[in-house]
């Protein structure tokens with residue numbers, strides 16, 4: 001038997017309807033977060049790791065004819081992952097696609113403190129902004145191996161949560177709500193500059209968070 005992919009009419013129509021998943025174009029240059037997040041890490045992370053998840057997610061959607069009638073790359077990716085996350089190739093690469101969209105978007109070289117409204121929500125949930133940072137950092141340190149830390153909006157209540165690998169709150173991962181802040185704690189996010197010091201990377205991450213973007217996700 002030939003082990004060749006069969007191209008059906010349905011597949012061709014799906015291809016025509018469904019543009020490929022693409023990486024989020026950055027609103028800043030790959031070296032603009034330097035020296036806080038160094039240019040080499042950003043280069044590797046954005047052009048190798050994130051591209052890898054994106055390409056493999058596209059390939060998996062092609063292979064299994066997975067499509068979504070939602071609009072927008074993010075909405076479609078979330079829809080497909082929610083439906084098909086029990087398939088590892090979707091869980092890992094669709095998750096990687098979504099998570100990196102959120103992560104790269106919620107960083108900026110032009111740091112501004114959270115708005116009064118967001119600060120009040122954070123203080124309400126965690127006691128104070130400083131206490132939130134401590135808990136968020138601790139969640140990153142407690143994540144064994146590779147994973148993510150999230151600030152989620154669960155029906156108006158802010159919560160910190162952490163997932164392994166490329167899982168996220170959109171799938172059955174033990175986290176719920178809408179992720180409004182994403183922090184990558186895979187070693188590839190920090191090892192070139194921070195080596196094994198994840199705590200030092202997390203401290204630096206806080207200096208480049210785009211709280212304006214976080215607030216738009218509420």
Ligand code: MN3
Nearest residue numbers: 049184186189
């Ligand atoms: Mn990553």
